[in-house]
Amino acid sequence: AQRVTQPEKLLSVFKGAPVELKCNYSYSGSPELFWYVQYSRQRLQLLLRHISRESIKGFTADLNKGETSFHLKKPFAQEEDSAMYYCALSGSRDDKIIFGKGTRLHILP
């Protein structure tokens, strides 16, 4: 069965410190992995996806198929990074997108 696990409900990090939001998944096949973000009073939006191999707002995420992980990282946290972050998985282009429960990232001044 498809499953996305985000073990941390809340992560507090000081401004300028590195950030790592953990995501593990379960899927028998080749999934597409995503990170979505929801800033206060805004709609859920895509942050990045593994197939693009891009860095968005300083965030990167590497798909580790051996560990079935897709952790989100940023070397230096900024106050505007405070938000809810959701890891998501899609089995294929014909499959639904399922989400983890989310991690609230709180950047301390």
Added chain:
Amino acid sequence: DTGVSQDPRHKITKRGQNVTFRCDPISEHNRLYWYRQTLGQGPEFLTYFQNEAQLEKSRLLSDRFSAERPKGSFSTLEIQRTEQGDSAMYLCASSLAETGGTEAFFGQGTRLTVV
């Protein structure tokens, strides 16, 4: 605003009443999703459409829930005989399935409160 729009934004209803929500996706998007989100949880998949065809419905979804996308454009989600446990944010998203990856664009959601 050319993004995904949902109507109404808020709905308060009495237990036992029926409610219907509407979602207008981005016009060229052929895929449409419905999710439910409760406090402290991530979006929970309910159902999704490819054009007008309903591809999958969550096994967690009771028979009181039904969704349609009659012309492959807008979609409606109806909840019959609402219960207090139905109180949640209902999110709609759309995507263009043919492009690489399945980036979904979300609406602002409809917040349902059952009293």
